[in-house]
Amino acid sequence: MAKLGFAMCVKSSIPLHHTPSSCSNSGSGAAITRRKSLIFTTSFLTTYFHWHQNQNQNRNLSTPPPAIAQQSDDLDQEETRVVQIFQETSSSVVYIKDIELAEIPKTSSGKNIGEDEDDNAKVEGTGSGFIWDKFGHIVTNYHVVSKLATDTSGLQRCKVYLVDSGGKRITREGKIVGFDPDYDLAVLKVDAVGSELKPVTISTSSALQVGQSCFAIGNPYGYENTLTTGVISGLGREIPSPNGRAIRGAIQTDAAINAGNSGGPLINSYGHVIGVNTATFTRRGSGMSSGVNFAIPIDTALRVVPTLIVYGIPYANRY
Amino acid sequence: MAKLGFAMCVKSSIPLHHTPSSCSNSGSGAAITRRKSLIFTTSFLTTYFHWHQNQNQNRNLSTPPPAIAQQSDDLDQEETRVVQIFQETSSSVVYIKDIELAEIPKTSSGKNIGEDEDDNAKVEGTGSGFIWDKFGHIVTNYHVVSKLATDTSGLQRCKVYLVDSGGKRITREGKIVGFDPDYDLAVLKVDAVGSELKPVTISTSSALQVGQSCFAIGNPYGYENTLTTGVISGLGREIPSPNGRAIRGAIQTDAAINAGNSGGPLINSYGHVIGVNTATFTRRGSGMSSGVNFAIPIDTALRVVPTLIVYGIPYANRY
Amino acid sequence: MAKLGFAMCVKSSIPLHHTPSSCSNSGSGAAITRRKSLIFTTSFLTTYFHWHQNQNQNRNLSTPPPAIAQQSDDLDQEETRVVQIFQETSSSVVYIKDIELAEIPKTSSGKNIGEDEDDNAKVEGTGSGFIWDKFGHIVTNYHVVSKLATDTSGLQRCKVYLVDSGGKRITREGKIVGFDPDYDLAVLKVDAVGSELKPVTISTSSALQVGQSCFAIGNPYGYENTLTTGVISGLGREIPSPNGRAIRGAIQTDAAINAGNSGGPLINSYGHVIGVNTATFTRRGSGMSSGVNFAIPIDTALRVVPTLIVYGIPYANRY
Numbered sequence: 001m002a003k004l005g006f007a008m009c010v011k012s013s014i015p016l017h018h019t020p021s022s023c024s025n026s027g028s029g030a031a032i033t034r035r036k037s038l039i040f041t042t043s044f045l046t047t048y049f050h051w052h053q054n055q056n057q058n059r060n061l062s063t064p065p066p067a068i069a070q071q072s073d074d075l076d077q078e079e080t081r082v083v084q085i086f087q088e089t090s091s092s093v094v095y096i097k098d099i100e101l102a103e104i105p106k107t108s109s110g111k112n113i114g115e116d117e118d119d120n121a122k123v124e125g126t127g128s129g130f131i132w133d134k135f136g137h138i139v140t141n142y143h144v145v146s147k148l149a150t151d152t153s154g155l156q157r158c159k160v161y162l163v164d165s166g167g168k169r170i171t172r173e174g175k176i177v178g179f180d181p182d183y184d185l186a187v188l189k190v191d192a193v194g195s196e197l198k199p200v201t202i203s204t205s206s207a208l209q210v211g212q213s214c215f216a217i218g219n220p221y222g223y224e225n226t227l228t229t230g231v232i233s234g235l236g237r238e239i240p241s242p243n244g245r246a247i248r249g250a251i252q253t254d255a256a257i258n259a260g261n262s263g264g265p266l267i268n269s270y271g272h273v274i275g276v277n278t279a280t281f282t283r284r285g286s287g288m289s290s291g292v293n294f295a296i297p298i299d300t301a302l303r304v305v306p307t308l309i310v311y312g313i314p315y316a317n318r319y
Numbered sequence: 320m321a322k323l324g325f326a327m328c329v330k331s332s333i334p335l336h337h338t339p340s341s342c343s344n345s346g347s348g349a350a351i352t353r354r355k356s357l358i359f360t361t362s363f364l365t366t367y368f369h370w371h372q373n374q375n376q377n378r379n380l381s382t383p384p385p386a387i388a389q390q391s392d393d394l395d396q397e398e399t400r401v402v403q404i405f406q407e408t409s410s411s412v413v414y415i416k417d418i419e420l421a422e423i424p425k426t427s428s429g430k431n432i433g434e435d436e437d438d439n440a441k442v443e444g445t446g447s448g449f450i451w452d453k454f455g456h457i458v459t460n461y462h463v464v465s466k467l468a469t470d471t472s473g474l475q476r477c478k479v480y481l482v483d484s485g486g487k488r489i490t491r492e493g494k495i496v497g498f499d500p501d502y503d504l505a506v507l508k509v510d511a512v513g514s515e516l517k518p519v520t521i522s523t524s525s526a527l528q529v530g531q532s533c534f535a536i537g538n539p540y541g542y543e544n545t546l547t548t549g550v551i552s553g554l555g556r557e558i559p560s561p562n563g564r565a566i567r568g569a570i571q572t573d574a575a576i577n578a579g580n581s582g583g584p585l586i587n588s589y590g591h592v593i594g595v596n597t598a599t600f601t602r603r604g605s606g607m608s609s610g611v612n613f614a615i616p617i618d619t620a621l622r623v624v625p626t627l628i629v630y631g632i633p634y635a636n637r638y
Numbered sequence: 639m640a641k642l643g644f645a646m647c648v649k650s651s652i653p654l655h656h657t658p659s660s661c662s663n664s665g666s667g668a669a670i671t672r673r674k675s676l677i678f679t680t681s682f683l684t685t686y687f688h689w690h691q692n693q694n695q696n697r698n699l700s701t702p703p704p705a706i707a708q709q710s711d712d713l714d715q716e717e718t719r720v721v722q723i724f725q726e727t728s729s730s731v732v733y734i735k736d737i738e739l740a741e742i743p744k745t746s747s748g749k750n751i752g753e754d755e756d757d758n759a760k761v762e763g764t765g766s767g768f769i770w771d772k773f774g775h776i777v778t779n780y781h782v783v784s785k786l787a788t789d790t791s792g793l794q795r796c797k798v799y800l801v802d803s804g805g806k807r808i809t810r811e812g813k814i815v816g817f818d819p820d821y822d823l824a825v826l827k828v829d830a831v832g833s834e835l836k837p838v839t840i841s842t843s844s845a846l847q848v849g850q851s852c853f854a855i856g857n858p859y860g861y862e863n864t865l866t867t868g869v870i871s872g873l874g875r876e877i878p879s880p881n882g883r884a885i886r887g888a889i890q891t892d893a894a895i896n897a898g899n900s901g902g903p904l905i906n907s908y909g910h911v912i913g914v915n916t917a918t919f920t921r922r923g924s925g926m927s928s929g930v931n932f933a934i935p936i937d938t939a940l941r942v943v944p945t946l947i948v949y950g951i952p953y954a955n956r957y
Contacts, residue, residue: 068841069841073907073910079851087847199386200386202388211403212402213398225848226871227848227870227871227872234543252542254574258929288928292545529725531717550867551865552866553865587711609894
């Protein structure tokens with residue numbers, strides 16, 4: 001039997017291949033993209049046949065064109081619904097990069113560590129999160145930001161990539177507001193003054209039923225704004241928390257959740273958040289989805305997060 | 320190239336994290352749970368804002384509430400259908416635990432091995448099965464119960480966790496009625512006198528078509544009553560049986576099937592059984608779903624199981 | 639952290655268990671099979687109860703029959719649509735086997751290497767492809783046929799298993815027409831004179847939207863004509879090409895893509911090709927689907943393939 005177990009640490013320290021601009025095509029601008037692309041299709045076909053004709057005239061070659069659909073392939077009702085869920089929700093999902101700054105050598109000539117801090121930094125891992133409110137609070141898993149949360153060296157940083165409500169991509173430093181290892185939850189805050197953020201809409205996890213559709217949005221292996229789909233596979237599960245205690249009431253799903261999805265939202269078919277994607281049952285160390293994946297129920301987050309925002313510490317430790 | 324191959328032994332000997340009560344939320348009582356939960360949602364919201372108000376009065380803090388969906392998120396027609404399939408079928412699916420009793424030391428003070436046999440027992444593996452008829456016959460894979468079937472020590476036991484038609488959770492010892500390694504099928508019998516069982520409804524596998532929806536219910540990694548979904552990926556496949564022969568006509572699906580799903584039913588969109596989940600093509604030893612998973616066609620079970628119930632041995636060995 | 643990375647080489651050198659005739663049940667004849675099977679179901683039930691009755695008369699045993707669905711389980715609209723997509727498209731998908739002939743010993747008595755070349759051959763790997771036009775051009779990934787493309791020994795061969803438009807299964811040798819490692823694309827040609835081929839219908843990848851349904855057809859682990867389903871998970875991705883450069887604009891999907899799927903088509907809900915299944919992000923060496931899978935956009939193939947057909951070399955190297 002291979003080493004199987006929980007991959008709680010559903011975050012990735014893998015060299016990332018994501019393209020910084022990958023988001024623009026797949027985000028909220030897609031509806032517009034579509035119309036453009038239809039035009040493009042037509043002109044493309046024209047070009048193709050034109051090119052082809054020239055080929056034949058000049059070289060007397062006769063390559064037949066492939067069979068190309070003459071009409072645009074409209075989406076059916078169900079597909080349109082899923083596309084809309086993604087378009088309405090994806091800009092509330094953020095990409096979190098943990099960074100460890102290199103220690104500044106004593107002979108440093110006062111170089112400013114800020115915008116270009118990547119030059120001296122090492123990416124420690126990546127995860128996901130979602131915008132909780134318009135004040136810049138970001139909810140994620142504790143294990144995504146545990147190094148920053150427990151940092152004593154002062155070298156840990158956390159970069160948050162997000163999109164404002166106008167579709168503009170922005171990058172901000174995330175500051176720890178509070179965290180609770182018991183529930184594997186943490187709250188970051190980003191300074192987004194002047195940028196209007198689009199918070200998620202929260203549903204409840206108490207009314208969930210096994211079999212209903214669900215959708216995960218996150219950044220598996222660094223691929224930003226990835227959508228995966230499935231159903232609720234089970235309810236009332238127990239998964240281990242980072243400090244070894246049990247998180248009860250977890251939601252099980254067969255929507256693919258891989259390393260890097262941690263902290264991202266699990267949403268229902270209304271685009272409302274029902275859970276925080278947290279763990280997958282997998283071969284140890286691989287972080288690879290097996291089809292047995294878990295999310296912390298949003299009702300737990302609704303209990304924990306406000307306390308973290310107000311006090312910075314878990315409710316249990318308040319006195 | 321990594322070691323890839325069939326995981327016939329789709330059962331798990333992993334420390335289980337399932338909660339004994341996990342079934343109650345996700346089983347046949349869900350329709351009732353839903354109504355309750357809607358009420359809960361309302362009172363929950365009240366509590367939340369109330370708590371929040373108090374916070375503000377007492378401490379003059381102003382944490383904004385997140386955006387909470389004001390209405391319950393009703394399921395659409397397709398989701399409702401899948402939820403119903405699960406609710407109508409899940410109580411016919413059982414969880415099978417293979418147990419090896421510790422040898423009773425000679426100095427044993429006559430301790431009764433029965434209800435509390437777990438104290439002296441080791442879980443050898445787990446699998447799934449389904450209720451075949453009202454007489455307590457359970458169909459599963461041979462490889463799930465092979466240790467019990469071939470036991471000469473008298474120390475092998477098989478515990479069956481099931482739900483009666485009233486939704487009450489019961490545990491029974493499963494006795495081997497018959498088995499056929501050629502087709503990887505076995506029949507257990509549980510003593511369920513007084514408990515009304517809910518047998519599955521059998522469909523036929525001969526009318527299946529690639530592309531139609533299918534659903535697996537089972538206990539991957541011990542997570543009870545897990546639902547996973549997909550389509551029929553292929554038909555007429557050949558998979559190896561535990562004794563090395565070929566099982567023909569197997570159904571291929573991309574519904575996730577992991578270690579522990581073995582012996583559970585593959586059902587169609589009517590909740591009727593079309594196959595017995597048996598194998599996954601995966602990295603050797605991991606038992607992890609790859610999306611290329613297999614079930615023995617129910618028509619094969621319909622040929623094999625009645626003979627096993629009547630004679631206890633395969634038809635081929637009858638004379 | 640386990641070794642994770644791209645499995646570009648999504649082809650399989652695993653001992654195959656596929657049955658040569660597995661295609662006939664699952665192909666375009668399924669609509670007819672269905673009617674037949676309904677009849678079979680009826681006669682089967684009759685037989686079952688008849689047999690059962692005899693049992694009771696002769697042996698006075700009383701095994702109750704299981705609950706068998708009395709009516710055929712008709713597919714709903716959505717299922718029917720997916721079944722039709724598969725039936726209309728699967729005969730355009732081919733199975734590609736790379737073969738290395740054994741060197742003919744000098745003392746060979748003039749044995750004809752042709753029909754029975756398998757006796758002297760070793761299967762090096764397998765992949766998928768699709769019929770581009772009626773002239774026998776097959777599009778696949780470069781990495782599926784790279785050994786043949788770069789062969790200097792003269793011992794590499796490529797066998798293409800396909801179905802003609804009448805549903806007849808044929809096997810042909812595939813000759814390299816052209817290839818472009820930059821885009822991981824290659825074109826083979828098979829001699830199919832007299833056999834009417836059924837080319838795919840090409841859509842465009844420029845109008846795709848995250849969330850729409852997609853379907854992969856191919857031969858994972860050698861299981862022919864396998865259908866897997868999912869949604870578009872992301873667009874505009876970057877994946878490495880076999881020569882180390884980046885392929886831009888790749889389509890990400892959670893439809894399962896495993897070793898052997900490479901070169902097969904990714905299709906939309908109209909059965910039109912939108913991409914060429916190419917890679918999965920997985921544990922190194924396993925070729926196992928993680929739910930993070932990639933296809934080369936069909937618009938790229940539409941640019942590259944005609945040039946390969948006409949000139950045999952990539953457009954970039956034309957002068």
